[in-house]
Amino acid sequence: MATAAARTFALSAPLPLDNGQSLDGVIVAYETYGELAPGKDNAVLVCHALTGDQYVASTQPLTGKPGWWERMIGPDKPIDTNRFHVICANVIGGCMGSTGPASPAPDGKPYAMRFPVITIRDMVRAEVALLDGLGIERLHAVVGGSMGGMQALSLAANFPARAERVLAIATTARHSAQNIAFHEVGRQAVMADPDWQGGDYYGSGHSPDKGLSVARMAAHITYLSETGLTEKFGRNLQDRDAKSFGFDADFQVESYLRYQGSGFTRRFDANSYLYITRAMDYFDIAEEHGGKLADAFAGTPARFCLVSFDSDWLYPTAESRHVVHALNAAGAPVSFVELSAPFGHDSFLLDVPALDRVVKGFLA
Amino acid sequence: MATAAARTFALSAPLPLDNGQSLDGVIVAYETYGELAPGKDNAVLVCHALTGDQYVASTQPLTGKPGWWERMIGPDKPIDTNRFHVICANVIGGCMGSTGPASPAPDGKPYAMRFPVITIRDMVRAEVALLDGLGIERLHAVVGGSMGGMQALSLAANFPARAERVLAIATTARHSAQNIAFHEVGRQAVMADPDWQGGDYYGSGHSPDKGLSVARMAAHITYLSETGLTEKFGRNLQDRDAKSFGFDADFQVESYLRYQGSGFTRRFDANSYLYITRAMDYFDIAEEHGGKLADAFAGTPARFCLVSFDSDWLYPTAESRHVVHALNAAGAPVSFVELSAPFGHDSFLLDVPALDRVVKGFLA
Numbered sequence: 001m002a003t004a005a006a007r008t009f010a011l012s013a014p015l016p017l018d019n020g021q022s023l024d025g026v027i028v029a030y031e032t033y034g035e036l037a038p039g040k041d042n043a044v045l046v047c048h049a050l051t052g053d054q055y056v057a058s059t060q061p062l063t064g065k066p067g068w069w070e071r072m073i074g075p076d077k078p079i080d081t082n083r084f085h086v087i088c089a090n091v092i093g094g095c096m097g098s099t100g101p102a103s104p105a106p107d108g109k110p111y112a113m114r115f116p117v118i119t120i121r122d123m124v125r126a127e128v129a130l131l132d133g134l135g136i137e138r139l140h141a142v143v144g145g146s147m148g149g150m151q152a153l154s155l156a157a158n159f160p161a162r163a164e165r166v167l168a169i170a171t172t173a174r175h176s177a178q179n180i181a182f183h184e185v186g187r188q189a190v191m192a193d194p195d196w197q198g199g200d201y202y203g204s205g206h207s208p209d210k211g212l213s214v215a216r217m218a219a220h221i222t223y224l225s226e227t228g229l230t231e232k233f234g235r236n237l238q239d240r241d242a243k244s245f246g247f248d249a250d251f252q253v254e255s256y257l258r259y260q261g262s263g264f265t266r267r268f269d270a271n272s273y274l275y276i277t278r279a280m281d282y283f284d285i286a287e288e289h290g291g292k293l294a295d296a297f298a299g300t301p302a303r304f305c306l307v308s309f310d311s312d313w314l315y316p317t318a319e320s321r322h323v324v325h326a327l328n329a330a331g332a333p334v335s336f337v338e339l340s341a342p343f344g345h346d347s348f349l350l351d352v353p354a355l356d357r358v359v360k361g362f363l364a
Numbered sequence: 365m366a367t368a369a370a371r372t373f374a375l376s377a378p379l380p381l382d383n384g385q386s387l388d389g390v391i392v393a394y395e396t397y398g399e400l401a402p403g404k405d406n407a408v409l410v411c412h413a414l415t416g417d418q419y420v421a422s423t424q425p426l427t428g429k430p431g432w433w434e435r436m437i438g439p440d441k442p443i444d445t446n447r448f449h450v451i452c453a454n455v456i457g458g459c460m461g462s463t464g465p466a467s468p469a470p471d472g473k474p475y476a477m478r479f480p481v482i483t484i485r486d487m488v489r490a491e492v493a494l495l496d497g498l499g500i501e502r503l504h505a506v507v508g509g510s511m512g513g514m515q516a517l518s519l520a521a522n523f524p525a526r527a528e529r530v531l532a533i534a535t536t537a538r539h540s541a542q543n544i545a546f547h548e549v550g551r552q553a554v555m556a557d558p559d560w561q562g563g564d565y566y567g568s569g570h571s572p573d574k575g576l577s578v579a580r581m582a583a584h585i586t587y588l589s590e591t592g593l594t595e596k597f598g599r600n601l602q603d604r605d606a607k608s609f610g611f612d613a614d615f616q617v618e619s620y621l622r623y624q625g626s627g628f629t630r631r632f633d634a635n636s637y638l639y640i641t642r643a644m645d646y647f648d649i650a651e652e653h654g655g656k657l658a659d660a661f662a663g664t665p666a667r668f669c670l671v672s673f674d675s676d677w678l679y680p681t682a683e684s685r686h687v688v689h690a691l692n693a694a695g696a697p698v699s700f701v702e703l704s705a706p707f708g709h710d711s712f713l714l715d716v717p718a719l720d721r722v723v724k725g726f727l728a
Contacts, residue, residue: 182585184621187611189556232541247551257545316590
């Protein structure tokens with residue numbers, strides 16, 4: 001396991017937001033792995049996904065589980081901490097130390113639903129402010145999968161001088177109607193829970209765990225492939241020889257989903273789930289740049305690498321190809337590979353050796 | 365619109381169930397369209413899907429909307445009521461007049477969760493009892509889409525002498541892990557709603573509308589194709605020129621889903637949703653017949669027609685093909701067509717002229 005440093009950075013200036021307001025007193029919680037070179041030219045910013053956090057390669061303090069990308073980051077790993085200084089920051093709106101809906105507003109009470117609706121670009125603005133604070137002018141690379149890939153693309157589009165390389169995995173430049181639809185189900189599940197209390201559940205002794213669990217269950221299905229679910233669970237029964245003719249979790253897949261749902265509520269804040277899914281649904285890089293995706297990347301000096309997975313139906317290969325075509329139109333150097341892996345969208349987090357080779361090669 | 369007859373049939377004997385119990389006093393609510401021939405040889409049993417009902421070709425009394433398959437059934441339509449006597453029964457476990465969880469148990473109070481967990485085969489047993497009551501020994505055809513197709517296949521497997529033709533559309537012989545997973549999300553959403561009250565909400569003045577609405581929203585996404593959602597809604601905003609930076613239904617797809625969810629709660633009983641989804645998840649014809657699907661259809665004299673849609677990801681073409689292979693192995697005459705239609709699973713309900721031609725031709 002790589003060494004970890006628990007750190008926070010307080011922005012010195014208000015953070016301007018896409019909604020037209022700005023946010024005072026923003027804190028960004030982050031972790032780093034590996035040494036920053038004297039020339040500060042070896043930094044790799046890794047951006048996390050919807051339910052991820054800054055503990056990319058060190059133990060998550062709430063769950064005690066390994067970091068979510070330990071297989072990718074560490075000494076002699078594809079993102080080699082003997083060589084690179086890896087930075088991973090909790091997104092604003094999140095719940096692992098960066099300013100979010102559970103943070104105190106100027107009146108001392110939690111923001112709850114008074115927190116502004118943020119965007120992926122706002123998250124990136126906070127990350128760039130952190131880089132400014134760390135004195136890192138130019139990243140060796142920005143890397144991310146899923147929502148992390150959205151941040152990587154947004155950084156390239158909005159701060160084109162800040163990264164030499166952009167590696168975007170299993171992601172998209174815009175949320176589709178189906179993507180929005182699944183997120184809306186999750187938000188409605190949270191908001192339907194009376195323990196949500198309009199978002200003002202902090203300190204009440206209750207939180208909308210049931211609603212958040214249902215939201216997580218629905219989302220989790222979208223992270224896996226139909227084939228993967230069939231291979232892993234099929235119609236196998238859970239700890240029984242016959243159906244119960246009841247409403248217990250007869251099937252392993254039911255038991256698994258319930259476990260995923262309830263486990264999630266112990267480490268994630270429901271309001272953060274609302275805000276971050278909203279940011280993802282609002283995501284449309286082309287719209288931010290006059291409606292043409294190629295214009296978003298015009299003039300960027302960065303090199304790009306896009307990776308998709310053939311079993312990913314959340315952000316299917318066509319979405320990556322759409323980005324690649326725009327980068328081609330913008331004249332940016334880009335490589336693109338669709339990898340074969342059975343795990344659906346979650347492939348970017350799992351044992352896909354071909355991905356390791358792509359990541360290692362692109363960062364070299 | 366075809367003529368309708370509001371009818372119920374009371375079973376004279378207890379209905380044996382797959383759980384080993386039997387159910388007394390079962391009522392089957394049904395509708396018919398077209399005249400029964402003197403030889404009683406022109407009956408077509410149409411089986412409805414999860415949230416359908418017996419009002420297949422006449423106005424649904426709760427919603428005032430046209431029957432769910434009026435485009436298919438009526439004079440000179442593909443299922444021609446000038447020629448055929450069409451019967452459609454509300455499934456047991458349902459909530460449109462057939463015995464279900466909202467019906468009174470022997471103690472006079474609603475069954476609620478005391479209702480037995482039923483199966484697709486149990487639904488078919490009730491339908492066969494209805495046919496017995498009507499004096500119909502042999503159907504010209506049994507027809508259904510989605511869960512209706514499951515009933516059609518189950519009737520062929522378990523009562524092989526009762527239908528000359530079996531037309532199963534957009535369906536499967538077993539529920540996959542992903543199918544079960546989506547249903548489990550829906551059930552958990554209902555059960556997480558405190559107004560569910562362990563199922564004893566009848567007469568309380570409250571019902572788990574929020575949970576049922578979330579369940580319906582999640583399910584509804586699975587009925588549509590990603591392409592169809594993109595074509596219909598894309599990222600279009602709802603009644604506004606710009607994003608609200610709030611949690612209103614900014615996007616048309618959000619507004620549409622909320623409407624689908626809330627509308628559903630006005631016509632459907634939440635406990636029925638639990639029981640019927642459970643019956644679908646338990647569905648596995650092969651398992652009922654020693655583990656080999658071909659054995660389920662051995663010796664059936666019926667002719668079969670299977671139809672799938674290329675955009676249906678709920679019950680994709682591979683599931684129909686699996687049934688066709690089993691029918692081939694059983695030596696049953698079967699025709700099979702995958703139709704191209706953009707509407708996803710819901711294609712069987714929508715304007716797909718090629719389906720009309722298949723249905724008309726197969727019943728001729």
